[in-house]
Amino acid sequence: MLATSPAFxxxxxxxxxxxxxxxxxxxxxxxxxxxxxxxxxxxxxxEQLREIGKQIKNHTLQNLDFxxxxxxxxxxxxxxQVHWCSTADDARAAVLGICQRVGAKTVTKGKSMISxxxxxxxxxxxxxxxxxxxxxxxxxxxxxxxxxxxxxAPAFHLNREDWEASFRQSxxxxxxxxxxxxxxxxxxxxxxxxxxxxxxxxxxxTGANFLIAETGTSVIVTNEGNGDLTQTLPHVHIVLxxxxxxxxTLEDTxxxxxxxxxxxxxxxxxxYTTFSTGPKRAADLDxxxxxxxxxxxxxxxAMVGTEFQDMLRCIRCAACMNHCPVYGTVGGHAYGWVYPGxxxxxxxxxxxxxxxxxxxxxxxTFCGKCxxxxxxxxxxxxxxxxxxxxxxxxxxSPQGMRRGLSVWGWFARRPGVYRFATRMAMWGLGAxxxxxxxxxxxxxxxxxxxxxxxPAPEGDTFFARYAREQRAGRA
Amino acid sequence: MSREAILGAIQRGLRRGPLPDDQAMxxxxxxxxxxxHLIPARSRVPRPEQVALFIRNLEKxxxxxxxxxxxxxxxxxxxxxxxxxNLPSDFAMAAHPELQALPWESRPLLRRREGKAEAxxxxxxQHGYAGIAETGTLMLPGGPQRPTTLNLxxxxxxxxxxxxxxxxxxxxxxDLLRAELVPASGIMPRNVMLVTGPSRSADIESTLELxxxxxxxxxxxxxxxxxxxxx
Ligand code: SF4
Numbered sequence: 001m002l003a004t005s006p007a008f009x010x011x012x013x014x015x016x017x018x019x020x021x022x023x024x025x026x027x028x029x030x031x032x033x034x035x036x037x038x039x040x041x042x043x044x045x046x047e048q049l050r051e052i053g054k055q056i057k058n059h060t061l062q063n064l065d066f067x068x069x070x071x072x073x074x075x076x077x078x079x080x081q082v083h084w085c086s087t088a089d090d091a092r093a094a095v096l097g098i099c100q101r102v103g104a105k106t107v108t109k110g111k112s113m114i115s116x117x118x119x120x121x122x123x124x125x126x127x128x129x130x131x132x133x134x135x136x137x138x139x140x141x142x143x144x145x146x147x148x149x150x151x152x153a154p155a156f157h158l159n160r161e162d163w164e165a166s167f168r169q170s171x172x173x174x175x176x177x178x179x180x181x182x183x184x185x186x187x188x189x190x191x192x193x194x195x196x197x198x199x200x201x202x203x204x205x206t207g208a209n210f211l212i213a214e215t216g217t218s219v220i221v222t223n224e225g226n227g228d229l230t231q232t233l234p235h236v237h238i239v240l241x242x243x244x245x246x247x248x249t250l251e252d253t254x255x256x257x258x259x260x261x262x263x264x265x266x267x268x269x270x271x272y273t274t275f276s277t278g279p280k281r282a283a284d285l286d287x288x289x290x291x292x293x294x295x296x297x298x299x300x301x302a303m304v305g306t307e308f309q310d311m312l313r314c315i316r317c318a319a320c321m322n323h324c325p326v327y328g329t330v331g332g333h334a335y336g337w338v339y340p341g342x343x344x345x346x347x348x349x350x351x352x353x354x355x356x357x358x359x360x361x362x363x364x365t366f367c368g369k370c371x372x373x374x375x376x377x378x379x380x381x382x383x384x385x386x387x388x389x390x391x392x393x394x395x396x397s398p399q400g401m402r403r404g405l406s407v408w409g410w411f412a413r414r415p416g417v418y419r420f421a422t423r424m425a426m427w428g429l430g431a432x433x434x435x436x437x438x439x440x441x442x443x444x445x446x447x448x449x450x451x452x453x454x455p456a457p458e459g460d461t462f463f464a465r466y467a468r469e470q471r472a473g474r475a
Numbered sequence: 476m477s478r479e480a481i482l483g484a485i486q487r488g489l490r491r492g493p494l495p496d497d498q499a500m501x502x503x504x505x506x507x508x509x510x511x512h513l514i515p516a517r518s519r520v521p522r523p524e525q526v527a528l529f530i531r532n533l534e535k536x537x538x539x540x541x542x543x544x545x546x547x548x549x550x551x552x553x554x555x556x557x558x559x560x561n562l563p564s565d566f567a568m569a570a571h572p573e574l575q576a577l578p579w580e581s582r583p584l585l586r587r588r589e590g591k592a593e594a595x596x597x598x599x600x601q602h603g604y605a606g607i608a609e610t611g612t613l614m615l616p617g618g619p620q621r622p623t624t625l626n627l628x629x630x631x632x633x634x635x636x637x638x639x640x641x642x643x644x645x646x647x648x649x650d651l652l653r654a655e656l657v658p659a660s661g662i663m664p665r666n667v668m669l670v671t672g673p674s675r676s677a678d679i680e681s682t683l684e685l686x687x688x689x690x691x692x693x694x695x696x697x698x699x700x701x702x703x704x705x706x
Contacts, residue, residue, distance in 0.1 A: 024680075027680065027681060028681050031681055043515060043517075044515075044516070045513055045515045045516070048513055049512075049513060049515075052512045052513055056512070062489065063494065063498075063502055064485050064489075065482045065485045065486055065489075065493065065494070066494050066499060066502055067502075068481070068482065068485075069482070070506065072478075074661075074662075077660070077661075077662060078662045078663070078665075084477040084478035084481055085477055086477040086480050086481060090477055134688065135678070136676045136678040136679070136687060137676075137678035140678075153677070153678065153681065154678075155678055156678075156681055158680075159680065160679065160680055163679055183679045183680065183682055183684055184684055186679055187676065187679065187684050187686070187687065191686070191687065191688060194688065195594065195688075198688075199594055213506065214506050214509060215661070215662075215663045216662075217663060223674070223675050223676060223677070223687065224674055224675070224676045224678075224687035224688045224689065225627055225674040225687060225688040225689025225690075226687065226688040228623070228626070228627050228668065228689065229627055229628075229688055229689070232623050232624060232627065232666070233624075243481065243485075248502075248505065248506060248509075249505075249506060249509040249510075250509060250649045251509050251510060251511050251512060251646055251649070252509075252512070254644075254645040254646060254649070255512045255513070257645070258515070265677070267536075267671075268532070268536075268609075268610045268671075269610040269612055269669070269671045270671065271536075271670065271671050271672050271673070271674060271675060271689070272668060272669070272670060272671075272674075272689070273612075273668070273669040273671075274666065274667070274668045274669070275663065275666070275667040275668075275669075276665065276666055277662065277663040277664070277665055277666075277667075278662070278665055279665065280665055281618075281664075281665055283618070283619040284617065284618065284619060284622075284665060285590055285591040285619055285622045285624075286591045286617070286622050286623050286624045287617065287623060287665050287666060295481075297477070297480075297481045297484070301481055301484035301485045301488060302484060302488070303488070304484070304485050304488030304489060305487070305488030305489055305490060306488070309488075
């Protein structure tokens with residue numbers, strides 16, 4: 001997928017002017033946090049489970065090479081095949097190779113962010129194989145040739161009008177004047193249409209929420225059941241999974257599952273949590289005859305042992321973006337690549353390079369909400385800060401910002417001058433703003449005051465006040 | 476090639492070579508022991524309450540439940556449910572000995588076919604392997620006697636489950652699975668589904684609609700074969 005992340009600022013401005021998107025955001029913003037909060041409130045052990053989840057993933061990452069090999073061995077013992085792929089190119093070639101070998105004409109797909117990372121649809125199309133997205137949200141995005149804007153609610157940015165228009169435009173064999181009375185009618189049309197595709201497909205491609213070393217199993221979690229139809233009906237099942245999806249045992253997996261749905265949709269458990277191990281057995285009446293796991297690295301192994309290793313604990317629940325004020329204002333497309341929101345701001349520079357995605361870690365108010373809801377306790381704001389430092393070191397931040405920061409740095413290294421200068425600035429601002437109590441615009445701070453007012457200072461600087469209170473024995 | 480590259484990169488990141496033997500042994504021991512973590516207290520309750528919790532959670536997630544005192548009443552419960560919903564009385568049923576042993580002839584209007592589901596089936600009857608009280612979840616391991624398509628293809632999915640098979644937590648259901656369905660080779664059944672309610676989607680304007688790609692209705696016939704579970 002081609003990244004437009006370098007244009008984050010323009011993308012964001014565009015998003016804020018997009019009426020349809022703003023309507024969708026206004027509808028979605030409050031729902032996810034409310035649902036999560038009620039699910040969490042119903043499980044008194046949630047906080048303890050977060051800590052356990054973190055420990056499980058840390059343990060796995062410390063021994064990732066070991067568990068990957070155990071996993072691969074167990075997949076093969078169950079009759080499946082593992083394809084180790086360092087890069088997106090390797091993975092695309094492996095998928096295409098399997099599809100071509102079995103003479104596949106159509107391929108159904110369950111929802112998979114890795115498949116977005118690989119841009120697998122375009123690759124298959126280029127080789128005359130028709131990919132069909134079967135997750136309802138992904139299906140309409142495919143009709144509209146748009147990328148997902150959210151990792152679990154890919155089409156939340158669309159409104160009912162958009163659904164109806166796209167269906168009328170694409171399903172041309174149906175009467176053009178049919179009426180969609182309720183949302184259910186849209187759903188029913190998609191269900192009927194996709195049912196035929198499920199039955200006709202030669203290969204089914206799904207993602208994986210977890211890979212279990214102990215049993216050589218891949219796990220998918222869905223509400224629609226599309227992933228299950230995708231992996232059950234065709235002759236071949238291909239699992240696309242990145243290496244950090246690894247978990248040691250079934251017990252470890254269910255502990256993480258207790259966190260996943262609650263953090264994601266606010267359900268206690270998703271409707272379908274399915275464990276797949278190898279191909280159909282001799283006596284089985286259904287299931288695929290071939291089972292393949294595409295084990296993708298694509299930049300993740302390079303994060304091991306760095307300050308970004310914690311990001312590999314992510315279970316893709318989307319809680320961080322659901323609670324992020326920046327995401328809630330600009331939506332997902334502005335981030336310009338596969339992963340949006342706080343997790344995307346940290347992960348994207350790791351996967352496609354800080355030169356491409358260096359703007360994203362700046363898309364934060366550092367309010368800390370993402371970290372506080374992350375079920376895996378990933379220190380997202382901290383890691384964004386790491387990226388900002390790196391970006392600065394590599395001279396990638398914009399000229400104006402670099403100049404401003406070096407001026408600030410000069411003062412910061414000279415505490416006496418710093419205090420004097422801030423006191424002067426405060427007097428100045430205080431005197432200027434005393435009447436109105438606030439500034440709606442300030443020279444050199446246009447970006448800041450555009451979206452909010454700066455209250456005029458009323459008292460002293462922090463330093464002066466701190467020193468005074470110290471002396472009074474209060475601080 | 477890629478395999479060595481990936482493993483090598485991970486080891487470089489961890490600043491070590493392949494795991495030393497003693498550490499690898501400790502990890503293998505952990506895999507063999509597969510220790511449990513914290514199990515939420517909500518399912519740590521006496522049997523009758525466990526079954527009641529299971530039923531409450533089923534209903535919370537939009538399933539319906541009929542509780543019958545013994546297996547001989549299952550065909551009647553199925554027939555009544557289908558009639559009540561205005562559904563046809565033919566269905567595809569799992570060829571499981573427990574289901575086959577039920578007195579289906581007591582309801583001559585019911586027509587059943589055994590085996591996997593076909594695209595044209597409107598109703599399926601599946602054998603419930605275990606129920607998990609903590610979230611009202613059914614465990615349905617696939618196999619010749621419990622084909623996976625029976626969980627997915629029809630508009631209406633009926634699952635017959637014995638109350639003695641209701642456990643508290645996921646871990647307990649997997650213990651049953653390990654003891655009964657995982658052979659000495661350690662290979663799991665090809666497919667194990669945990670199902671919590673009928674299929675649904677909130678992809679259109681973040682509003683929940685039932686019946687996305689899987690069943691629109693999930694009906695559980697719970698057979699009270701466990702005296703200790705009847706409160
Ligand atoms: S970073 Fe945390 S909150 Fe965000 S998607 Fe990953 S696990 Fe969920």
